[in-house]
Every structure is written in C-alpha cells, then in structure tokens.
Amino acid sequence: MVKEVRRKGGALNTVFAPFIALVLNLLLALLMYFLARVAFLLENFSYFSGDLSVPHLLELFKGGWVFDRSAIVYTNLLYIVMMLFPLWLKETDRYHRIAKWIFIIVNGLAFVINVADSVYFPYTLRRTTTSVIQEFSNDNGVAGATIGWEVVTHWYLVLVGVVVIFGAWKLYVTPRLRSEDMPKVKQRVMHAVAMLLCLAVSVPLCIGACRGGLGTGIRPITVSNANQYAKRPTECALVLNTPFALIRTIGKTVFEVPDYFATKQELEEVFNPIQQLQPDHPFRKKNVVVFIVESFGREYIGALNKELEGGKYKGYTPNVDQLIAKSATYKYSYCNGRKSIDGMPSVLCSIPMFVEPFILTPQSMNEYTGMAGILGKEGYQTAFFHGANRGSMGFLAFANKTGFQNYYGRQDYASDPRFGGDADFDGNWGIWDEPFLQYFCTKIGEMKEPFLASVFTVSSHTPFVIPDKYKEVFPEEGLIMHKCIRYTDMAIGKFFEKAEKQPWFKNTIFVLTSDHTNLSDHQQYQTDIGGFCSPIVIYDPSGEIEPGMRDAVAQQIDILPTVLSILGYDKPFLSFGCDLMTTPAEETYAVNYLNGVYQYVKYGYVLQFDGSKTKGIYALNDLLMKHNLVGKVPQQAQMERELKAIIQQYMERMKGNRLMP
Numbered sequence: 118m119v120k121e122v123r124r125k126g127g128a129l130n131t132v133f134a135p136f137i138a139l140v141l142n143l144l145l146a147l148l149m150y151f152l153a154r155v156a157f158l159l160e161n162f163s164y165f166s167g168d169l170s171v172p173h174l175l176e177l178f179k180g181g182w183v184f185d186r187s188a189i190v191y192t193n194l195l196y197i198v199m200m201l202f203p204l205w206l207k208e209t210d211r212y213h214r215i216a217k218w219i220f221i222i223v224n225g226l227a228f229v230i231n232v233a234d235s236v237y238f239p240y241t242l243r244r245t246t247t248s249v250i251q252e253f254s255n256d257n258g259v260a261g262a263t264i265g266w267e268v269v270t271h272w273y274l275v276l277v278g279v280v281v282i283f284g285a286w287k288l289y290v291t292p293r294l295r296s297e298d299m300p301k302v303k304q305r306v307m308h309a310v311a312m313l314l315c316l317a318v319s320v321p322l323c324i325g326a327c328r329g330g331l332g333t334g335i336r337p338i339t340v341s342n343a344n345q346y347a348k349r350p351t352e353c354a355l356v357l358n359t360p361f362a363l364i365r366t367i368g369k370t371v372f373e374v375p376d377y378f379a380t381k382q383e384l385e386e387v388f389n390p391i392q393q394l395q396p397d398h399p400f401r402k403k404n405v406v407v408f409i410v411e412s413f414g415r416e417y418i419g420a421l422n423k424e425l426e427g428g429k430y431k432g433y434t435p436n437v438d439q440l441i442a443k444s445a446t447y448k449y450s451y452c453n454g455r456k457s458i459d460g461m462p463s464v465l466c467s468i469p470m471f472v473e474p475f476i477l478t479p480q481s482m483n484e485y486t487g488m489a490g491i492l493g494k495e496g497y498q499t500a501f502f503h504g505a506n507r508g509s510m511g512f513l514a515f516a517n518k519t520g521f522q523n524y525y526g527r528q529d530y531a532s533d534p535r536f537g538g539d540a541d542f543d544g545n546w547g548i549w550d551e552p553f554l555q556y557f558c559t560k561i562g563e564m565k566e567p568f569l570a571s572v573f574t575v576s577s578h579t580p581f582v583i584p585d586k587y588k589e590v591f592p593e594e595g596l597i598m599h600k601c602i603r604y605t606d607m608a609i610g611k612f613f614e615k616a617e618k619q620p621w622f623k624n625t626i627f628v629l630t631s632d633h634t635n636l637s638d639h640q641q642y643q644t645d646i647g648g649f650c651s652p653i654v655i656y657d658p659s660g661e662i663e664p665g666m667r668d669a670v671a672q673q674i675d676i677l678p679t680v681l682s683i684l685g686y687d688k689p690f691l692s693f694g695c696d697l698m699t700t701p702a703e704e705t706y707a708v709n710y711l712n713g714v715y716q717y718v719k720y721g722y723v724l725q726f727d728g729s730k731t732k733g734i735y736a737l738n739d740l741l742m743k744h745n746l747v748g749k750v751p752q753q754a755q756m757e758r759e760l761k762a763i764i765q766q767y768m769e770r771m772k773g774n775r776l777m778p
Contacts, residue, residue: 132307134292135208136315139200141290143189146224150185150358152281153231154178156274157355160235164242164351173348180346180356183329187338188361190326192227196220200292201319203312205305213291220289225282227360232274234359244340244357246366246479336458336510339365341481345514353482362479371473372480372771375728377761388762390693390770391778392678396685402496402567404625405488405680409464409573410605411457414634415450415650416642417602425639433602436610437654440629443664444656447671447697449718449737451707452633452651457573460632461515463673465489465571467692468776471710471767476515478771485776488677489569490520491690498565500525502557502572505547512573521571530556543576549584550576550608558615566621573632576608577601598636622658626683628676629654641740646716646723649709655679655697662698670718671697672707689778691770693763708763717760720752726760 329338419432454470674694
C-alpha cells in the first residue's frame with residue numbers, strides 16, 4: 118500500500134513524494150515571483166499610484182499570476198523532469214541535493230532578474246526584453262559600471278534578494294522514500310506507476326501554463342497580452358515578469374532597420390506615415406461600425422467577381438452583394454496579412470504585418486493607438502465585439518491597448534437574458550454569427566452617439582460547421598468553406614435588416630472587410646497576391662458617399678485614414694495606408710509580406726521585393742502571375758523607391774517606438 122505523507126525536516130515520505138514535493142516547491146517559486154512583483158511595485162510606486170485602486174491592483178496581480186506560471190514552467194522544465202522521471206534509482210540524497218541546487222539557482226536568478234528590472238524600469242517604462250542585450254552588446258564596460266552603481270545605490274534590494282533566496286533554501290521540500298516496510302521490487306513498481314501517472318497529469322498542465330490556457334481559441338501568450346489586464350500601457354510592466362519577457366522575445370529581432378535612405382528628409386519626401394488630412398468640411402460626429410468578417414475573402418463574393426467563370430459566377434454572398442450595390446468598393450482590394458492577428462492592427466490601427474505579426478513582437482508594447490483611441494478623444498463611445506471567449510486570440514488585450522472602452526465576448530453574450538446564452542455556443546470558437554450579430558446590433562443601439570463599434574465574427578472558420586437547423590438550407594457545395602460563407606452572409610443580412618430600423622442607422626458609416634482569406638477554388642486567388650484579396654466595402658446610408666466600383670487599389674490599412682477623412686478629422690495621426698476618398702486612383706497602393714518577400718501593388722502592377730532586390734513584377738491583369746516583367750516596366754524603379762521608403766519608415770518607427778504623431 119502507499120505510505121501516508123509525512124513531513125520531517127523538509128522531507129516527504131510516500132511513493133508520490135516527488136510529485137507532492139514538486140507541487141509545493143513550484144508554489145514556493147510562485148511566491149518568489151509574487152514577492153518580486155511587490156518589490157517592483159514599491160520601487161516604482163509613483164508610476165502606478167495615479168489611479169491604483171485595490172480592485173485594480175488585484176486585477177493586475179491576477180494577470181501577473183498568468184505570466185508567472187508560464188515563466189515558472191519554462192524556467193523549471195529541467196527540474197520538473199528530474200523530479201518526475203520514473204526511475205527508482207534517482208531517489209537518493211545526492212540526486213535530490215542536485216535537484217535542490219538547480220531549483221534554487223534557477224528561481225533565485227529569476228528573482229534577481231525581476232528585482233533588478235525594477236531599477237531599470239524608470240528608464241524604459243517596460244519590462245526588459247532581449248533587445249536590451251543587443252542594445253548594450255558593444256558597451257559591456259558601460260553596462261558593467263552601471264550595474265555596479267545600481268547595486269550600491271539599491272543595497273536594500275540586494276538585501277531583499279539575499280533574504281528571499283535564503284528563505285527559499287530553508288523552505289524547499291525534499292522527498293524521501295521509505296522502502297523498508299515493503300519488498301524492494303514492489304516499491305520500485307509502485308514508484309514507476311506513480312510517477313507515470315503524475316507525468317500524465319503534469320504534461321497538459323505545463324502546456325496550459327506555458328500557453329496561458331488550454332482553450333481551443335487560445336494562442337500562446339506574449340508580452341502584448343499584458344494589455345488585457347492593464348488600463349494604461351505603463352501598467353503592463355507590473356503584470357509581466359522579466360523572465361517571461363526575455364523568453365518570449367528570444368530570436369524575435371524581427372525589425373531590422375535598412376539604410377535605403379541616408380537622411381530623414383529624403384525618406385520623408387518619399388513616404389511619411391504621419392498624416393494630417395485637409396478636409397473640406399468641419400468634423401462631423403457620424404457613428405462608425407466596422408465589420409471584420411472571419412475568412413470572408415473577396416473570392417466568395419459574387420458582386421466583386423462579375424467576370425469570373427465567364428460571367429456566370431454567382432458567389433455565396435447574396436446579402437453582401439445587395440450591400441455592395443449601395444456601397445463604395447474597389448477594383449483591387451487586399452488584406453495586409455494572412456492571420457486574424459494581422460487583420461486587427463491593419464484594419465483598426467493602419468499597421469500592416471511585416472515579417473512577423475505585429476502583436477506577437479516586443480514592439481507591440483510600443484506606444485500606439487488606433488481608430489478607437491483617436492475617436493475616443495473626440496467624444497465617441499467605443500466598443501469591440503468578439504463572439505469567442507474573453508481574451509481569445511489576444512483581442513481583449515489589443516482592444517484595451519488601442520483605446521476601446523468596452524469589450525463584449527462570449528461570456529457577456531451568455532449573461533444577457535435577452536439572448537440564447539451558451540446554447541448558441543458553436544462548441545469550438547464562440548457564439549454563432551447569426552445570434553451574435555443580433556446581439557451586436559442591440560448593444561450598439563444602447564451606446565451613446567456618436568459611437569465606434571467593431572465586431573470580429575467567428576463562424577466562417579475551421580472546423581467549417583454551421584448550426585444544425587441550417588444544414589439543409591446551406592448544404593455542402595464546392596469547398597467545405599462555402600456553406601459557412603453562406604451562413605455568415607445570412608447573418609450579416611439579418612444584422613442590416615434589423616439595423617435599418619434603428620434611429621442611428623442613417624447617421625452611421627459602415628465598413629466591411631475580412632481579416633484574411635481562406636480556402637480557394639479559383640486559380641487567380643491562389644497566386645502570391647491573389648491569396649491577399651479581401652473586400653473593402655464602405656456603406657453610407659445617408660448617400661453622401663457615392664456607391665459603385667472604383668478603379669483604384671484599396672487595402673485594410675486604408676480604412677483608418679479613409680474613415681477619418683469621411684468624418685473630417687484634421688489632426689495628425691499615423692497610418693501606413695492612404696485616404697481612399699481623396700487620393701487619386703493612380704496613387705492608391707497596397708503592401709503585404711509573404712515568406713520573406715514584400716509585395717507592392719501600384720500603377721497596375723505588383724512588385725515582389727526581398728529586401729535587397731526585386732524578384733518579380735507582374736501586371737495586375739496577369740491574374741495567374743505567369744509573366745515576370747522584371748526590367749521591362751518603366752515604373753519599376755519608382756515602385757522600388759516607394760516600397761523601400763515604406764519599409765524603412767516601418768522598421769525605424771518600430772525600433773524607435775515612434776508610432777504616434
């Protein structure tokens with residue numbers, strides 16, 4: 118039988134002793150991280166005390182627990198394996214002394230790094246990432262002297278470190294197994310079985326801790342997820358811990374600043390992302406509603422593909438087709454990335470995806486804003502809606518970071534007695550689009566005008582399912598994606614059917630786009646640039662924006678400046694796109710990044726540039742991109758020059774934290 122658990126002088130005695138000791142010691146590590154965060158707060162209290170209430174402080178520390186457990190598992194992986202390895206021979210005093218030393222060294226170092234960063238924080242207002250190592254790589258002498266000085270002037274933190282690490286040494290729990298009361302063979306077998314069971318339990322828990330959760334919609338947390346718990350960007354440093362910030366930014370030097378242009382003046386003459394519009398009318402506080410429709414690629418929309426299949430193509434979006442008949446659309450329209458997390462910054466902040474998704478990089482902690490932050494300062498009430506679990510995909514953190522005042526997700530929908538609750542959960546991602554868009558319409562009707570409301574839908578996504586009651590209405594046809602597109606299109610149609618009856622409707626600008634494209638069954642949408650074809654639809658029920666197809670290029674990052682132009686906004690803001698209302702058609706453009714190559718659409722061509730040289734240039738009417746025209750197009754040099762300016766501005770501003778006017 119299994120012996121009872123005893124604790125004598127820091128020792129546990131049972132076949133489960135290694136697992137019990139492991140849990141207790143990891144809790145000890147969690148306590149060390151907590152104490153480090155308290156030290157961080159006290160050392161920098163003036164930075165956080167402005168609006169720091171007890172409930173908000175608890176929320177910050179709650180977020181800190183999420184990042185702490187991730188860092189603890191990452192840094193203690195060797196220790197965890199050592200403790201749970203199912204081999205009886207390891208259960209010796211010498212082995213566990215080694216394990217103890219490893220634990221104390223790893224977690225003691227983590228504590229020191231956290232506390233040391235509390236001293237460095239005032240210089241950066243952020244947690245230290247691996248970029249700091251590069252920053253001081255050639256200044257070791259200066260860095261060493263600085264560290265020495267800080268150690269002397271912050272002697273009390275050194276003392277705290279000594280006390281905490283010594284306390285951890287004393288509180289560490291060592292397992293000891295007693296085998297004298299049962300046969301040796303039986304003890305070994307029971308030990309092996311016990312450790313295998315503990316491993317089976319520990320593996321998913323460790324994975325969940327590292328990722329920030331085990332839900333299907335959860336992506337591994339990064340430094341940007343701290344915005345989910347913070348009211349201000351500065352508070353993110355209190356939520357994060359430094360070991361996590363270092364681990365999650367290893368190898369993430371994605372923004373290398375090129376030297377295409379020698380001077381700032383020369384660079385800005387070609388491209389300057391700080392824009393100031395010159396409206397011909399005063400600012401008018403129209404409402405703004407932005408649809409980011411999951412995977413709703415241009416290919417599926419019949420109204421945007423009238424020449425496809427010899428003019429016989431009907432598409433899968435009869436309701437959006439009717440909307441397009443009343444809207445401004447564009448002959449060439451593109452998304453700026455291939456993932457949902459690319460679409461959010463592009464649509465709402467006018468920041469495209471170059472090299473890596475922006476919100477997964479250390480630069481996501483830069484100071485920047487978006488449509489919500491800009492309009493919020495003009496008196497708008499702002500809200501973001503996403504039918505998935507709160508925090509899914511990092512959207513809650515991003516919404517908070519960019520200025521949305523409210524966020525509504527699956528849990529908020531479920532708590533509203535007017536709707537179907539979790540019975541409308543699709544079992545995978547979130548609330549079905551039809552009921553959630555009805556909820557969206559109802560909630561924005563309760564907002565004070567003027568308002569900005571944005572919704573990110575979920576149903577047109579893997580595993581490509583629709584509600585049972587619609588399986589005969591939208592049967593399988595063509596691609597597995599098509600029935601989902603039909604369902605979401607129906608949901609959008611019902612939204613507008615309800616919205617048209619609301620008093621705020623005619624004073625609202627509606628924008629519809631997709632986050633990215635998805636499955637394709639037409640070759641022209643399977644090319645390098647075809648895979649980025651997304652709709653850009655701008656609908657003004659008042660009729661002030663003339664509907665129709667415009668012979669211009671449009672992209673997601675144009676949405677922000679275009680909306681601001683429609684409203685008559687005249688203050689400086691950052692945008693890597695252009696205002697589609699006033700920019701001549703021949704000057705409109707699109708840019709995206711694919712597997713190490715930048716693609717630049719302008720002047721009727723798409724240019725492919727690898728950062729050093731042009732690899733291809735194709736006419737936009739060469740739909741299958743079969744004819745590479747490198748060296749044969751008069752506009753090639755100009756396109757290269759313009760694209761280089763965009764890239765250099767992007768990289769310099771990312772690296773230098775200059776994403777605000």
